[in-house]
Amino acid sequence: MPLDAWLPVGLSLPDGAKVRLVLHEGVDWQIFEAQGGGHALVVKESLHQHWVDSKLIEPGVFVPFSFGGDSLFEASCGSGHVLSPITACKSPDSKNEALAFADALLATRQLDPESPFQDAIYVEKLSRLLPTYSLTARVPDDVVFGSWITGGVPVSVTAFRRLRTLVSWLGEQHLREVVQRAGFTAPATSGRTRAAAKVADAKAQPGEEPKEPVPETFSLAGRPELENFLIEHVIDIIENKERYKALGIEFPSAIILHGPPGCGKTFAIERLVEYLGWPSFQIEASSVASPFIHETSKKVAEVFDKAIKNSPSVLVIDEMEAFLADRQMGAGSSHHRVEEVAEFLRRIPEAIKNEVLIVAMTNRIEMIDPAILRRGRFDHVVKVDMASEYEVLSLLQNLVGQLPQEGEIDLSSLAKKLSGRPLSDVAFVVREGARIAARSGKDKLNQESLAKALEASPARDEDGGHRKIGFV
Structure with a gap:
């Protein structure tokens, strides 16, 4: 209207x-x-x-x-400052924008301890949230801030674990700083990652107290080879930056992980992003693809710009065949494809130079344009197969080891039967086994419950893998 x-x-x-x-x-x-x-x-x-x-x-x-x-x-x-109702503000594009809002909220609340902010107008130029005193139900300041920074999700900034998942682009330490800047308490973390700690220590001012030691190590339960690759080609370079820089290696090269659905590509990248503690950004068909000329390339460029602006950061390209398919394939959309591939070819080296770790994933490596696969863009093309029996056993030991157990549980036989299936199937069998144990009145996981869970969870290519419910 x-x-x-x-x-x-x-x-x-x-x-x-x-x-x-x-x-x-x-x-x-x-x-x-x-x-x-x-x-x-x-x-x-x-x-x-x-x-x-x-x-x-x-x-x-x-x-x-x-x-x-x-x-x-x-x-x-001017156009460089935000002036908008809080309810109409888009989520911030950078840490500086988030800090500016945090400063405005804190400064306003110190001047006016009583007025509600859920209907306020954010005037960045004045560093104020100006309440409009409407008759809407009052919303606590922590939820007002959470809703603004997430782009509309009514979550309290003190619910830090959930907030992290909604604002993954900002990174844990940066997000914690923003929350504290507004006067809220961010719950203590279980420990900074070593990579995030080194970045923070490098930026620390002279005279600041040393940061606490970080015991966390990077691990990929069930995928030891992929774990070792990421440690050697990514994490070690980041954590020992000066040593590598002395030998001409400034930053980790871009990586492609390819393999069938369910092989663990996404899990590995999520674990890496969590370990690094860096802001993360994603390019995927659902968020940037457009039928309009030049629009997809424009959106791709915007994501690259955000990642560079918030570096060091991680940029994940999911289902890369949607953007980077061979330009010789298909006539109808060839012009769009040429433009999109060219945009990636131009921006990837620039992003790496600005400390953006680029990781791409695909199930169809044969479709990717050869120019993208050349060294200098993606130096590492890593095939991730379905988990072997040994890898499944490793994951089972990790998952079952976190639960209370009744008697001896033979995981080797389970690993043999789950070998070659998606890792999500392995996690499902353990979770289903725990449910069956609890349903039968037990408070510990046992061999019988896991066996029943495996029997009730066939592979999806075995009789469809779908539960049958019928009536006579």
């Missing part, structure tokens, strides 16, 4: 901004887009006086003017 603008298009405001169209409104305020960029907040006298009386703004910050018999006040800002 179109908004009923208080001011006509082209009207010159007292500070020189010219009205273009109204974007947002409330009972006593409207936000306009200005001609040539930027925004202007126009408020009625009563709301302006409320802010002044609450000492949220100084007199003179908003410029008074009259229009149509109404006494109004306005303040404008």
Whole structure:
């Protein structure tokens, strides 16, 4: 429904901004887009006086003017500053944007301990959240902040574990800093990763106290060969940066993991991102693909820019065959494909130079354009097969070892039967075994429960792997 603008298009405001169209409104305020960029907040006298009386703004910050018999006040800002209702703000693109909002929230709350913020207008230029005193139900500050930083998910910033999963691009240590900057307490972490600790220590100011030691090590239960590869070609280079730099190696090369669905590619990358503690970004068909000319390339470029801006970071390219298929394949979309491949060819070396770790995944390596597979773009092309019996046994030992057990459990026989199946099947059998044990009144996992779980969980290519429920 179109908004009923208080001011006509082209009207010159007292500070020189010219009205273009109204974007947002409330009972006593409207936000306009200005001609040539930027925004202007126009408020009625009563709301302006409320802010002044609450000492949220100084007199003179908003410029008074009259229009149509109404006494109004306005303040404008350029396109480089956010001016928007909190509920309409998009999630931040960088740590600096998140810190700016945190500073604004804390500064406003120190001046006004009582007013609700769920209906506030964020004026980045003033470092203020200006409440509009609507009749909406009050929302706690920690949820207001969580909703803003996640782009609309009503989560408290004190629920740090969940917040991390929703704001994965920011990285644990950076996210913790943002939360604390706003005056909230971020729960203590189980320990920084060694890589994240080294980055933080390198950025520490002289005289700062040394950080606590970090005991965590990188591991991929069930995939020892892939674990060793990532340690050797990624983690060791990051953790021993100066030694490698002295020999001309600035940063880890880009990597492709390819193999059948369920072989553990995604799990490995998620574990690596968690270990590094860096902001992570993703390029996938559902988020950047577009039928419009140039649009996909534009979106890809935007993700690369965000990753570089927040480096060191990780950029994951999922289902890369959707973007980087051989340009000789298919005539109808060949022009789009050439443009998209060219964008990747240009941006990958640039991103690596700016400390962005690039990891791509595909189930169809034979479809990828040969230019992408050349050394210098993706130096490492790693095949990840289905887990062997030894690898399945390793994963079973890890999963079962975390649960209370009744008697001796023979995992070797289970590993033999689960060999060659997706690792998700292995995890499912253990979880289903635990459910069966609990359902039978036990508080410990046993061999019988796991055997029943395996019997009830055939491979998906065996009779479809679907549960049958019927009636006679």
